[in-house]
Amino acid sequence: MVQTANIRRVAVLGAGVMGAQIAAHLVNAGIDTVLFDLPAKEGDANGIVKKAIDNLKKLKPAPFSSAARAEHVAMANYGTDLEQLASCDLVIEAIAERLDWKLDLYAKIAPHLAAHAILATNTSGLSIGKLAEGVPAELRDRFCGIHFFNPPRYMYLVELIPTAHTAGAQLDALETFLVTRLGKGVVRAKDTPNFIANRIGVFSMLATIHHAERFGIRFDVVDDLTGPRLGRPKSATFRTADVVGLDTFAHVVKTMTDNLPNDPWHSHYQAPAWMQALIEKGALGQKTRAGIYKKEGKDILVLDPKAGEYVASGQKGSDEVKAILKIADPAERFAALRASAHPEAQFLWACMRDVWQYIAYWLGDIAGCARDVDFAIRWGFGWKQGPFEMWQAAGWKAIAAAINEDIAAGKTMSSAALPAWVAQRDGVHTPQGSYSAADNSLKPTSSLPVYQRQIYPPTVFGDAEPNYGETVFENDGVRMWLRAGDDVPVLTFKTKAHCVGPDVLAGVQKAVKIAEERFPGLVIWHPEAPFSVGADLASMGPAFMTGDFASIENMVHEFQKTSMTIKYSQVPVVGAAQGYAFGGGCEFLMHCARVVAALETYVGLVEVGVGLLPAGGGCKEFALRAAREAKGGDILASLKDYYMAMAMAKVGTSAEEAKEIGYLRESDIIVFNANEILHVAQSQVRALADANYKAPIKPKAFPVMGRSGAATIRGQLVNMLEGGFISKYDYFIGCQIADVVSGGDVEAGTPVDEEWILKLERERFMGLLKKGKTQERIMYMLENNKPLRN
Template sequence: MKRVIKKVAVLGSGVMGSRIACHFAGVGLQVLLLDIVPKDLPADAKPAQRNKIVNDALQAAVKSNPSPLYTKDALKRISTGNFDDNMKDIATYDWVIEVVVERLDIKQQVYEKVEQFRKPGTLITSNTSGIPINLLSKGRSDDFRKHFCGTHFFNPPRYLRLLEIIPTRETDPEIIDFLMHYGDLHLGKTTVLAKDTPAFIANRIGVFGIMSIFNNMEKLGLTIDEVDALTGPLIGRPKSATFRTADVVGIDTLVNVAKGVAQNCPDDEARAVFAIPAWLETMVNNKWLGDKTGQGFFQKRKSAGGEKEIDVLDLKTLEYGPRQKPKFASVEAAKPVEDLKQRLKMLAAGQDKAAEFLRHFHYALFSYISHRIPEISDELYRIDDAMMAGFGWEIGAFESWDTLGVARSTEALKAAGYTVAPWVEEMLQKGNTSFYKIEHGKRLYYDVASQTYKPVPGGDAFIILNHHKEKTVWKNSNASLVDIGDDVVALQWNTKMNSIGSEVLEALNKSIGIAEEKFKGLVIANDGPNFSAGANVGMIFMFAVEQEYDELDMAIRLFQNSMMRVRYSAVPIVVAPHGLTLGGGCEMNLHADKVYAAAETYIGLVELGVGLIPGGGGTKEFVLRAGDEMHEDEPETITLKNRFFNIATAKVATSGFEAYELGILRKGHDEVVLNQGRRIAEAKNAVIEMYNQGYTMPVQRKDVKVLGRSALGALYAGIHAMWRGNYATDHDALVARKLAYVMCGGDLSEQSLVSEQYLLDLEREAFLSLCGERKTLERIQGVLKTGKPVRN
């Protein structure tokens, strides 16, 4: 049967339930969020009183940072109620998700009520992270059990991409197939099929990793600050590293999962690692549970000067003290290396205490994951997928093992007293030296059961550019153009924060030329954490400080001409952004034929923050779009004002969906892709479709509507009001006036039609003049030194 999900009921409005509801509303579904009625209410209590728990929980979720909603309007799709008055309403819903407290008896009471009203065939799933799924469905009807399974989201559901699907012995296989597909395509999740074993996949491995770290840090005498410095971005893990992650998740949650594994996995060879250290038991008894109680491994306080400071716990004394910045020779040597895999190799070869810790960290992890197959998963790639999507690892555990060398690491870990599962030894004996390999652009994984390599499923829908290196068409030191099949090429670059400098622009122009000559079209994307943080401001600063204004003028012209080349090429060009897409990175998207943006794309023109205006065609493009959007039913300056203030306040869309509201993405034209991994394949398909429809190169515009003095006066008045209200500094006001001048087409006496080149010239002149301002240079210098602009 064809199953369609239009309405979802979420039972339980705690931290997870409320945020799961927000995510479903964010992707466009109607959501009913229910919870219990407060105790001791009078018989005549009004609905607002009876729904107080659920309404308070939803409001707390909406106010949380980062937001669980893609846009504020999504909240309108959530209605609330309580189990007593509104459980009957689930009869019209397509999917019921239970997210109540982690107690079997309470969950079974909820299921009893659900069965009274749920229509046959409706999906019913649990978000439990610890209770066996087979136990939950015990005693329920045949239809309930057939349509029941575990759907374990990770917190926060919008941002962590993992969705574990855990079937029972009686779950209909069609339901599992549907949820695996639906979670991927419609919820943007990495859906991982997990077995009904304690803690499933991600928490089993993740909590082992944390407990193993606790053990090793004590042996080596490391502090919390030292461990977090070693287990964060340095090794491809999130900034929250180990102890900050524990505070966010909840130390009680961590302890409960660890105890659950120790109690329910008697055959786990590393069961002793899950024993709770005395200091951790003390923390739980003291209610030092992390963020939820205001203190955990870290504690916020105010200094004598009223500034916020963070203290860290000393695990020996259990007292808080100032944080210390650790220094290790091996770390200082490896830190500048951009490539994660090269950095891991350098760290593993180090000779200090940090390197020793990281070696044991990896040995313990490699040993443990080898023994978990086939216990928690039959396929090793599922473990890697779960850890990357659920814990934010940049590469998976088996991929890390490949990076450090399977044979070499296996010998080293055995020499250090660890063990590996027999299948690893057998794999090596057969001459297979890695868990993954790339053949013809496809990623293969070692299948333990058949002792052969098989393609990782979904390869056609998930294009990873680094897997196409063998089909490199052209490259320079910072960028490469690869053939991704079907006569389409893709350009990616690898600079710090994927900034755009002269070599990237060279690659862009060269790639367009090659695509025009030999291919159907071009995709611009990358596999890194972010699409691009914008133009190389270091180069701009150098030219400006040395007063090399001719060089700077040439650089700006090159950037503008390159963006116009993206817009006016003989083949379709589609950009597939994700993560930070700022300044020049945003301008590239503004000029593309089409954009396929990941839902988690944070895009905007932020140049005002460094005392500049968008100088790569971004200002011109906003003027062009404003002119096209103006209509007779509104004062003409309204559309232009909105566009102006988006740039003047350096506004960044907090999601791909919000980018529509800011006018960066075009409604009905550009697309938002919920599953980030699919965006490049979607972009490629769009190139082929445009080519097959008979793509012709657009003609440069000479009819851009600008408003001249009438709008300029209105914008100047708005800038003055912001300056008088202390919302803008003197320099903010200066930059904003330059921006207004460009966006109005200059000091024209009346509304006029101008060319794109006319606006580009105005844009470039304003940009150049601002590069000569001392306060602009101070702002750029601040960004280069600290990553944050100076407010002057």
């Protein structure tokens, strides 16, 4: 059992943007949470907290994993409720970034804290050591920094910052709690300004801003080049600044300005004049609907800093430079950027070169080892590879030599020399550990017991390659494998986005058969999200183009057969899901003996988007569940929400929402850390097998609501059509779904079996497939990766 210091109740002090969202994520995890703020001057004393919770309900993306979670945040104020702190195991302070305010609050709450309670400050840059000096002596060994990234539900990174007094056991317990209960990736940072992620991430942005001006690169072109093309988020650089808030960005920069006076890069620690002008005007970015970018009507404008005016955006990087960025080999790619005379290439090389020089210089001061730097930037800023990983992948010594040449030529932002250790190494990441500049040693990954739940933990470039076991069975669509010493095999789809085509269908059926013969069960899991985007529409292309609908119908039949094979397997088949589980992927999960889903799993039967209906057993499964759940024989009352989920292609935007909709069942398990789902899924197989698992008994018959129920649903669809909520073709598809889940043209209460509904699924699916508007939707999805509402 993994110990989490029995953190059962948590208090969050401060109902501002971060405090309120931290409280929201705590209740997502089922933690008893109380949110504090100042007493309101008028009306309800908890009015400030109540307003904050009301605001959370309106935010997108949603801080709560289910709207109902909002009711679980207890409200309190510093005036009358401080005694509630005595029952809290963890207190997270998240008030404004003022040292004096924080210290005043600590003095106020100290007498009320339990003797075992951990006190943590969610500061983004204040010195934890200075704060610790003002903490009452009896609290110092239980005090540390805890830096969540915004938004706390979705951002994986949390930085833990100990003081010289923090007890190791307290820090270990807190890290364990953050990892397994809240699903976070924890990096322990040293107590330096802005810690690791913001220190390096913001420097990278400052370097990008500096070189954009130096090389005369437009802001929209910068964003085109420094987003996915460079292995970074779509928001790239300037859009990221808008999302973060220009005032927030400037605040983080000022922390570096004020606290790093002797830094070789100190002269660059300032927000540019054009940004200061925007801030003074109140154009703070996304939250004020204007910043570096702004929208006027349907047009997106971008700031031209020289003119001080907005101009039309949308310009892209040059074809020459984009071609360089497509070079697969990192060494060739960066060598080509450096060798190119094109300003955009020189810009990109300069941006990365200065970041590499910076992280090498500061590694020993800000982080325990290079791995912590790379994880902090990957998890906090969304880079696919951390900066040290990129350097090592591009050739450690060659990049170091190039940096030294540019330092000597005066091209770098600082003349600071690379530290001596750089020349003494061939890289910073090895299978034995990652380099610590402070200790001149290799640091292995954490040995905390909680990480034993991560069978395949996150790795960095240079680590030992993950060993995905010995192959039990494999075809072109799937691989069934088993780790040495393990007893529960894993089935992984090999297709793009884990889509389901003929090879996957045949492979799943074969794997289940093997599991029945040789193993206690089977887990369907993929090392990378998504679980599955559903049916492989492209694989239907040849038959679709030649009008060979018989082969497509056979594939649909095989899809249904596969779902039923999963459901009625003689050993438990457990689905381990993260990311998207759409269409057929959702249907597979609906037929598993149990599902273990990461919280951030987005599940839905979305076939309407391509002009079709669920035909892998989804309609059948909802019809069956509704019949079993019907009270007093009122099947429609049980079925209507299931029906609307399919007809409106509703997606659960968390695993919890997927439960509420019905895609997942109450017995399915939600895991907050996606790196733990394989461990939990295999444990579920063993538990079910140990309990003498028995496959479900096929129902001989179950009642359906018949033609009268379908007519009632069609009446509701008419109202939606007339209200403009759905198109005429959506209405037509909705009627087809209604006919299937109601059992077709039969009397209400008529008993049918599963094969009856599956046959209706196939017939109506094929009927829709032959319609021109469905074909338009399919082609549009294949070409544009988004639905067409025709």
